[in-house]
Amino acid sequence: NNDKIILTLNLGDSYSIFSNHIKNDFIKKGKEVFTFPQEELDIPEVNIVLEEAGVQYGEVDRDGWFGDYYVPRTLLIKGHYINTASNNGLQQFFITAIDTVKVEELELLENNSFPFTKGNIPAEPFLSSVWEPIIAIGVAAAAILLLFSVRSK
16 A cells, blocks of 8 residues: 555645656656545555745856856755655655756747746856956957057057
8 A cells, every 4th residue: 555645735836747757756756646535445645735936046156258148046845745654744845956058048038927927036246347348458459559559560
């Protein structure tokens, strides 16, 4: 009977997108999943509650002088579950994943239908947006000045 479970998911409307993924993970592990009690069978029940999911962004940084802007992103999922087959009682879980993404691709990664995929994106650093064009113009002006001053001698 360890290969059968009753799975109860309390995900709410916002996190319902995870429902099929959770069921599929149990099936991949060899479990036969029921979503309602089987009166004649003594099957353990797993009840999963998803409390929070979201995205947090770090500080925007540029890759080199004229490179793309990147931002570190932390994805988090928090909740708890209880498994009647174990004596552990209520168990908390906290899952995080960290990656770095291009700022210009954030709109593709966020989904307006699921607010937990959206985070507060920090503003582009002011000094880098001001100094880089000034430096580029200064270097170009110096190169032109040197070109004409060397040619005139």
